[in-house]
Amino acid sequence: MADDSHEPEDDIEPEGADDGSSAEAGGNGPGGSRSAFEGGVDTSQRRVERLTNYGIAAAAVALLAGVLVGLVSPTYLLFLVSLAGMYALLSLGLNVQWGYAGLINFSVAAFFGLGAYVPALLSASGSPLPWDVSPIAGLFVAVAATVVLALAIGIPTLSLREDYLAIASLGLAEVLRLVVRNQQSWTNGTNGIGGIPLFFEGVPVLGTFASDVGTVDLGIYTLGYQFWNGLLNFAIVAGFVVVSYVVLRRVHRSPWGRVLRTIRSDEDLAEALGKNTYAFRMQAFVLGSVVAMLAGVYYSYSNYFITPGIFDPIFTFYAWIAVILGGSGSNRGALFGGVVIVAIVEGSRGLGVGASWRLFAVGALIIAVMRFRPQGVLPPRKELIWPGAHRGGETDE
Amino acid sequence: MSEPAAARSEEPEEAGDAVLRTENLRKTFGGLTATDDVTMEVERGTITGMIGPNGAGKSTFFNLVSGFYEPDGGSVVVNGEETTGMDPHEVTEHGLVRTFQTPRKLEGMTVREAMLVGPQRQLGESVIPLFTQPDAVAAEERQNLQRAEELLERFEITHLADQPATDISGGQLKLVELARAMLAEPDLLLLDEPVAGVNPTLANKLKAIIRELHEDGITFLIIEHDMGFIMDLADPIVVLNQGAVLMEGSPDEVKNDDRVVEAYLGGGGGD
Numbered sequence: 050m051a052d053d054s055h056e057p058e059d060d061i062e063p064e065g066a067d068d069g070s071s072a073e074a075g076g077n078g079p080g081g082s083r084s085a086f087e088g089g090v091d092t093s094q095r096r097v098e099r100l101t102n103y104g105i106a107a108a109a110v111a112l113l114a115g116v117l118v119g120l121v122s123p124t125y126l127l128f129l130v131s132l133a134g135m136y137a138l139l140s141l142g143l144n145v146q147w148g149y150a151g152l153i154n155f156s157v158a159a160f161f162g163l164g165a166y167v168p169a170l171l172s173a174s175g176s177p178l179p180w181d182v183s184p185i186a187g188l189f190v191a192v193a194a195t196v197v198l199a200l201a202i203g204i205p206t207l208s209l210r211e212d213y214l215a216i217a218s219l220g221l222a223e224v225l226r227l228v229v230r231n232q233q234s235w236t237n238g239t240n241g242i243g244g245i246p247l248f249f250e251g252v253p254v255l256g257t258f259a260s261d262v263g264t265v266d267l268g269i270y271t272l273g274y275q276f277w278n279g280l281l282n283f284a285i286v287a288g289f290v291v292v293s294y295v296v297l298r299r300v301h302r303s304p305w306g307r308v309l310r311t312i313r314s315d316e317d318l319a320e321a322l323g324k325n326t327y328a329f330r331m332q333a334f335v336l337g338s339v340v341a342m343l344a345g346v347y348y349s350y351s352n353y354f355i356t357p358g359i360f361d362p363i364f365t366f367y368a369w370i371a372v373i374l375g376g377s378g379s380n381r382g383a384l385f386g387g388v389v390i391v392a393i394v395e396g397s398r399g400l401g402v403g404a405s406w407r408l409f410a411v412g413a414l415i416i417a418v419m420r421f422r423p424q425g426v427l428p429p430r431k432e433l434i435w436p437g438a439h440r441g442g443e444t445d446e
Numbered sequence: 447m448s449e450p451a452a453a454r455s456e457e458p459e460e461a462g463d464a465v466l467r468t469e470n471l472r473k474t475f476g477g478l479t480a481t482d483d484v485t486m487e488v489e490r491g492t493i494t495g496m497i498g499p500n501g502a503g504k505s506t507f508f509n510l511v512s513g514f515y516e517p518d519g520g521s522v523v524v525n526g527e528e529t530t531g532m533d534p535h536e537v538t539e540h541g542l543v544r545t546f547q548t549p550r551k552l553e554g555m556t557v558r559e560a561m562l563v564g565p566q567r568q569l570g571e572s573v574i575p576l577f578t579q580p581d582a583v584a585a586e587e588r589q590n591l592q593r594a595e596e597l598l599e600r601f602e603i604t605h606l607a608d609q610p611a612t613d614i615s616g617g618q619l620k621l622v623e624l625a626r627a628m629l630a631e632p633d634l635l636l637l638d639e640p641v642a643g644v645n646p647t648l649a650n651k652l653k654a655i656i657r658e659l660h661e662d663g664i665t666f667l668i669i670e671h672d673m674g675f676i677m678d679l680a681d682p683i684v685v686l687n688q689g690a691v692l693m694e695g696s697p698d699e700v701k702n703d704d705r706v707v708e709a710y711l712g713g714g715g716g717d
Contacts, residue, residue: 299577304562304570304587311552311563318550321512322630323538323566332573378554431610432556435570437580438587 137387140371142341151313155219164345174244226360241356376425471520495680541633564629
């Protein structure tokens, strides 16, 4: 295979430049059949990463070219990228639960829906509830509501064995969906909630940004209110994704993340080593739920109108597909998975492919991944140790 | 050096200090009584062996004292504090750490990383300090890493540090497990068949390491079927049979006891 001598070092480890590389050289040599993150397979991992990078770059170039020749409007491009961010939030959240801690959570859609409904109920003009809270305050209420719901689902289910958690979480998510559909007086039921304000409403400058800028004429396109508003929405979801990603990256490679990975691998062992696995699972469940909920907040403020369809289990399954495709336990894999989901959902729509074929394509993709690359496209890195901790070890060696 | 009694007398603790004490410990599974009235003590500073024919209740006993099973009756006292009915992690906090008969593998981790799960009460195991005191977390991690590397060196398995934890042999895994358990700084270490399926060279190495750790002040309770190994290493030895303590004594006493011979031959399960 290709010589990878100039490939950038896979991971943090500044540690033992000499010691580590000699061990790796051994693995990279003839014994290419060793498992997991042994050197030999590292090479193929790097190849996949390179291909993934090329693929993403090619897609980006194609989209930009589409914009330049007038096939894709900049407003639609912004919408697409924002949508990718939304799915990425769902998959990043689920990745904390399944990828880190091994929790089979089928209630992602419940938190997606909650993230959309709580701010809408609190701040929309079409809300049946009397309050009129500012949208940004609505976000914080949504976080609090998510913690409460996550605890309510987690307390009875997280002490169950994994397969029971799957069923129980799916059931509870369906219960929530049905309550929202049927509890007319609180939620407007299937009529949904309209008149959701913009996220930045009432905020100086940003609140009126989209209408203040006016129209900019670029020749093939005229960038008007829609575009500027799309830009704000993009900024919101990008902010959510960046903050979530930075937070998750840090917790993933911390001792906390290590305990979760131990639990995923062998819960008894974690207990025997003095880890309160119930508490750790609960923390992972709550944290992941908050991240997934943010996707709903974005959805709510960018759509102005929501219906109980947002609680549909399909969102749970999209998140699962994204995580499995990207590589369970890998944050960048979850990001990548989110992008692929949007490519499938919107791409098939753009090509005029029907919904049934779309689901077929998703199913075929999952089978192909499980068959040829069960660890996902971008599996987690081989060793996760708190950054900076290696410095001591280095001087040692 | 192999005299546990010598080490025991060096221990400054008061005489007869039990690091583990069980009274009338009982566990039934449906109609089957796995452990029936086990009353025993592990004296601080000893290497206590536990033998008995298959089905004698040894593993059940381990699961009971380490919190994996809830006893149907009786009590467990670790380091002078009652731990009956506690969760395994709480028992570990009281100073009792166990290993498993089948070594547990940690998927997706290197040996170095798997070792770092051992240390107790890590600051970085809480989410908030990761953001409020990252330097303290790094300092702690650095220290743990250093301890882990020291132990790997002591156990002569430094070369395994970069290996995936799923890729090493069963015997090596036993060494890693023991090393990791040491990072938890236990008072009492429960080893469930430490040399089962381990080659003789590695078994001797394990024996030497256990002795060394014992001299450092760790108390051991070891289940083992390999009679040569346990008779050489442990004193006293507790014999379980049919869920109860048959006898306790020095290796010589156990070897020459008719009831023990009877239990192994009559029980039909000896190996």
